[in-house]
Amino acid sequence: MTRPLRVIGVPMDLGADRRGVDMGPSAIRYAGLHDELVDLEYDPTDVGDLPVTHPEVGDPDAVTPRTGNAKYIGEVENVCTRLADEVAETLADGAFPLVLGGDHSIAIGSVNGSARDADVGVVWFDAHADFNTPETTPSGNVHGMPVAAFLGEGEFGDTDWAQANVKPENVALVGLRSIDRTEREELRESGVSVFTMSDIDERGITDVTEEALDVVGEGTDGIHVSLDLDWLDPNEAPGVGTPVKGGVTYREAHAALERTARRDVRSLEVVEVNPILDRSNRTADLAVELAASGLGKRII
Incomplete structure (x- = not known):
């Protein structure tokens, strides 16, 4: 019997500082997503x-109250609010939400929608911590803030649209290798579990992933999986806006998503594919492959 799944595209590049990631959903679809799902x-x-809204139309200085230095925050709020409704409606209809980004700021909406009527854990596969706030951000780019946002850190604690029903102790960041100084300090006090590339080097990807999944699954109704393609080494995934050397390999990424699929995953998003920076749609192809692994594909 087939399982209902809803693909939701979010062509957002307002949260990033490089154009092109808004074409990510189209590139992922073009890479054969539908056939893989079937x-x-x-x-x-x-x-x-x-x-x-396109950046040429939006105003980077048009901010809602108490948002500090956060570019296009009004537009980001609008998109994420609608995305949260879409994800929540998908789950209520008994379908699985697969969200295609777009930059990682959309995760604020994805997580809020997945956690609307449930206690949800979040596993975050990313090179970056995404734990800045409007007060601490060095760039003002909201794609560096979604974890802090859905946990209600800093000024996000005063918002209704950003803060989600997620406990810090049910959040695990996996594969980090680029963390701002303020993020490092805040993370140490947050209760969020952090697994760096050094942990993966020392312990192996499957051991780290299993522990992260144990953390996010403890006492929750399911897991939201957030996959940023810059989690992988740039040699594997060149089409991303913020590449960082020393990421996971092709097989490590598949091994992690294969382990994740064995757990109670209730929603998945794939973000930060930038076709302008890609080579022959290679990163979008990889996004489809990894989404398939996260949804249960096996070699045999």
Whole structure:
């Protein structure tokens, strides 16, 4: 029997500082996503893309109250609020939400939607901590803030749209290798579990992933998986806006997502594919492959 799945595109590049990531959803679809989902015995329905204001139209200085230095925060709030509704409605309809980004700021909406009527854990596969706030950000780019946002850190604690029903002790960041000084200090006090590339080097990807999944699954109703393609080494995934050397390999990434699929995953997002920076749609192809592993694909 096929399983219902809803593909939700979010062509957002307002949270980043490089253009092109808004074409990520199209590139991922072009890489054969639909056929892969059908092969996995899902019944996919693609609802298209949420409308997103272009940076040429939006005002980076138009901020809502108490947002500090956060570019396009009003537009980000608008998109993430609608995305949260879409994800929550998908789950209420008994379908699995697969969200395609777009920059990582969209995770504020994905997590809020997944956690609306449930206690949810979050596993975050990323090179970056994404734990800045409008007060601490060195760039003002909201794609560096979503974890802090959905946990209600700093000024995000005064918002209704950003803070989600997620406990810090049920959040695990896996594969970090680029952390700002303030983020490092805040993370140490946060209760969030952090697994760096050094941990993966020392212990191996499967051991680290299993511990992270144990953390996020403890006492929760399911897991939201957030996959940023810059988690991988740039030699594997060149089409990302903020590449960092020393990331996970092709097989390490698949091994982690294969382990993740064995748990109670209730929602998945794939973000930060930038076709302008890619080579022959290689990163989008990889995004489809990894999403398939996260949804249960096996070698045999």
